[in-house]
Amino acid sequence: MGQGPLEGLRVVELAGIGPVPLCGQLLGDLGADVVLVDRLAPSGLGLALPRRFETNLRNRRSVAVDTKQPAGREVVLDLAGGADVLLEGFRPGVAERMGLGPQDCHARNPRLVYGRMTGFGQQGPLAPTAGHDLNYIALSGALHAIGPAGGAPLPPLNLVGDYGGGALYLAFGVMSALYERHRTGRGQVVDAAMVDGAASLMTVFFGLKAAGQWGAARGANLLDGGAPFYRCYEAADGGWLSVAPLEPKFFAEFVRIAGLDATWCGRQYDRRAWPAMAEAIAARLRERTRDEWAAAFAGSDACVAPVLSMDEAPAHAHARSREAFVTLDGIVQPGPAPRFGHSPAGEPTPPPQPGAHTDQVLAEAGYDAARIAQLRAAGVVG
Numbered sequence: 202m203g204q205g206p207l208e209g210l211r212v213v214e215l216a217g218i219g220p221v222p223l224c225g226q227l228l229g230d231l232g233a234d235v236v237l238v239d240r241l242a243p244s245g246l247g248l249a250l251p252r253r254f255e256t257n258l259r260n261r262r263s264v265a266v267d268t269k270q271p272a273g274r275e276v277v278l279d280l281a282g283g284a285d286v287l288l289e290g291f292r293p294g295v296a297e298r299m300g301l302g303p304q305d306c307h308a309r310n311p312r313l314v315y316g317r318m319t320g321f322g323q324q325g326p327l328a329p330t331a332g333h334d335l336n337y338i339a340l341s342g343a344l345h346a347i348g349p350a351g352g353a354p355l356p357p358l359n360l361v362g363d364y365g366g367g368a369l370y371l372a373f374g375v376m377s378a379l380y381e382r383h384r385t386g387r388g389q390v391v392d393a394a395m396v397d398g399a400a401s402l403m404t405v406f407f408g409l410k411a412a413g414q415w416g417a418a419r420g421a422n423l424l425d426g427g428a429p430f431y432r433c434y435e436a437a438d439g440g441w442l443s444v445a446p447l448e449p450k451f452f453a454e455f456v457r458i459a460g461l462d463a464t465w466c467g468r469q470y471d472r473r474a475w476p477a478m479a480e481a482i483a484a485r486l487r488e489r490t491r492d493e494w495a496a497a498f499a500g501s502d503a504c505v506a507p508v509l510s511m512d513e514a515p516a517h518a519h520a521r522s523r524e525a526f527v528t529l530d531g532i533v534q535p536g537p538a539p540r541f542g543h544s545p546a547g548e549p550t551p552p553p554q555p556g557a558h559t560d561q562v563l564a565e566a567g568y569d570a571a572r573i574a575q576l577r578a579a580g581v582v583g
Contacts, residue, residue, distance in 0.1 A: 204232050204544075204545065204546060204547030205230070205231040205232025205233075205537070205541070205544055205545065205546040205547060206231055206232060206541050206544040207228060207231040207232040207233040208232035208233075208544070209232075209234075210228070210232070210233040210234065210285050210286065210379075211233070211234050211236070211283065211284045211285050211286070212225065212228055212229075212233050212234065212235045212236065212284060212285065212286040212287070212288065213236050213238060213277070213280045213281055213284045213286070213287045213288070214235055214236065214237050214238065214261070214287075214288045214289075215238050215268075215277075215287070215288065215289040215290070215291075215296075215301070216237060216238060216239050216240055217289065217290035217291070217318075218290070219290065219318075219334070219359070219363045219367065219368075220290065220318050220363045220364060220367030220368035220371060220395065221288050221289070221290035221318050221368070221371070222255070222257040222258055223257050223363070223364055223367075223368035224288060224316070224318070224367075224368040224369075224371045224372045224375070225237065225257075225258075225261065225288060226256075226257045226258070226259060226260060227368065227369075227372050228286070228372065228375075229259065229260030229261060229549075230259075230260055230536075230537035230538075230546055230549060231537060231541075231546050232544070232546060232547065233286075234262070235260060235261050235262070236261070236262050236263075236264060236280060236284075236558075236562055237258065237261040237262065237263045237264070237553070238264055238266055238268070238277055238280070239263050239264065239265045239266070239555035239556060240265065240266075240267075240268075240555070241265050241266070241267045241555075241556075241580070241582075241583045252552050252553070252554055252555065253530050253532065253551060253552060254532065255552050256529070256532060256534045256552065258552035258553070259529060259534075259549045259550060259551055259552050260549050260550055261550075261552065261553050262553060262557070262558035262561070262562055263553040263554065263555050263556055263557050263558055263559070264276075264280070264556060264558060264559045264562045264563065264582065265555045265556030265559055265582060265583040266559075266581065266582050267580060267581055267582070267583075268299055268301065269299075270579075270580070270581050271300075272576060272579065272581045273581045273582070274299065274300045274301060276563070276576070276581065276582060277301055278300075278301070278305060278306065278309050279309075279566050279567070279568075280562070280566055281301075281306040281309055281310055281313055282309035282310045282566075283310070283565075283566055284310065284313060285312070285313070285314060285379065286313070286314045286315075286316060286375055286379070287306055287313055287314070287315050287316065288316045288318070288371070288375075289301070289315075289316070289317060289318070290317075290318040290319070291319075292319065292329060292331075293319060293322075293323045293324075293328050293329060294329070296317075303315045303317075303390045307388060310388070311387060311388060312382060312386065312387065312388045313388040314375055314378040314379055314382065314388045314389065314391065315388065315389070315390045315391065316371050316374065316375045316378075316391045316393065317390060317391060317392050317393060318367060318368075318371050318393050318395075319392075319393075319394050319395070320332040320333070320336065320337050320362075320394065320395050320396060321337070321394055321395075321396055322392055322394035322396065322397060323392045323394075327340075327396075333359075333362075334359035334361070334362030334363040334367075334395065335356055335359075335362070337362040337366065337394075337395040337396040337399055338357075338361045338362040338366070338395075338396075338399045339354075340396050341362075341366070341396055341399035341400040341402075341403060342400065342403050342406075342407075343361050343362075343366075343399050343400075343402065343403050344356075344361075345417075345419075346403075346406065346419065346422075346425060347419070347425065348419045348420065349419065349420050349426065350418065350419055350420025350421055350426070350427065351419075351420070352419065352420070354419070361399050361402065362395045362396075362398075362399050363395065365398065365399070365402055366395045366396075366397070366398025366399035366400075366401065366402055367393065367395040367398055369398070370393050370397070370398035370401070371391065371393040374391035374393050375391055377391075378391050409422075423447075427475070428447075428475065429475050429478040429479035429482055430444060430445070430446050430447065430452055430455070430469065430478075430482075431444070431445050431447060432444060432479075433508060434482060434483050434486040434487075435483070435486070435487060436486055436487065436489060436490050436491040436493075436494055437487055437488060437489055437490050437493075438490040438491055438492075440490060440491025440492070440507065440508070441491065441507070441508035442486060442491060442494055442495070442505055442506070442507060442508065443505065443506050443507075443508055444482070444486075444504070444505050445504040445505075446502075446503055446504040446505070447504070449466065449469055450502070451502050451503060451504050452465075452466060452469050453466045454501055454502050454503040455498075455503035455504065455505060458497055458498055458501055458503050459482070459485050459486070459497075459503075460485065461481060461482065461485055462481065465478055465481070491507050491508075492507065494507075495507040514526075515533050524536060525538075527548070527549060529549055529550070529551045530551040536549065537549060555583075556582070556583045559573075559577075559582050559583065560573055563576075563582070
């Protein structure tokens with residue numbers, strides 16, 4: 202911590218799961234001082250991993266607070282009073298019932314950007330109901346479009362709802378509100394809903410649909426595996442290759458290196474030719490192993506790459522050259538992104554144990570040693 206373009210930004214993050222921890226990680230990776238308000242006792246959140254494996258909680262300082270006690274609530278409000286950003290991921294109304302809602306926090310700090318992360322948003326008929334990533338992307342139109350031809354919709358991990366439509370939009374919203382604060386001097390509430398973010402990610406596809414360039418059937422369109430030049434193929438050893446030469450000049454390069462019939466180049470976008478083209482490509486790529494083909498296409502513009510496992514990705518030459526992965530406490534994981542020219546991010550720090558920085562953070566907030574000891578003895582902090 203202490204390096205990167207967000208150095209000097211103070212963030213308070215109320216412990217949660219899914220997109221809020223990733224948002225906090227992104228801000229912390231780029232230099233923000235992220236103070237995680239942990240619970241005093243295990244909460245059952247997440248996958249019950251030992252803290253060192255909760256990699257989204259890196260680059261934090263942790264205070265452990267019992268927010269159910271009035272004194273604990275006051276501790277969090279004091280932290281919010283000295284912060285630029287607060288992040289929370291509760292259902293609508295929960296933070297207000299805790300006495301930690303936007304009005305409570307803005308009474309202490311009118312400049313605070315209050316970032317709220319939910320599945321369905323703060324208003325609407327579904328706002329108070331439970332859900333998960335898969336439900337949110339189901340309602341956005343994204344899930345319907347993902348999956349094999351003739352098969353069921355396929356969960357794309359939880360990348361589209363929790364992380365793409367959630368954490369990234371919350372981070373973008375927070376930074377936008379901070380920019381606006383430079384003009385007005387006021388903080389505001391950022392209402393980031395995963396169902397909204399996932400829908401936003403689908404904007405281009407709604408345009409394609411309106412233009413008649415995208416159909417409802419899965420696995421029958423340009424970017425969903427329907428095109429034979431934008432899908433994955435199995436190699437001789439059971440490995441897989443991603444093939445994506447969308448542009449005609451790149452497709453011609455692919456055809457040349459793969460040793461395919463050059464007449465396919467003139468019929469690349471003829472959908473009537475796609476079934477036979479896919480069969481020919483599949484047969485050809487099954488003749489060599491994944492890595493043999495990767496070597497054949499290396500350095501070309503054929504847009505072919507081997508499908509790497511999580512074990513293989515950090516060892517790839519390009520990842521090594523960019524130092525794209527780091528090892529923290531023995532755990533290999535992606536490093537900070539994106540890159541910055543004159544304010545690069547520092548080396549990430551491992552996830553803290555709950556309450557590891559309670560005394561330090563409270564002292565910075567103006568609490569003397571006697572008061573901290575009193576709060577600890579009362580079970581308010583730990």
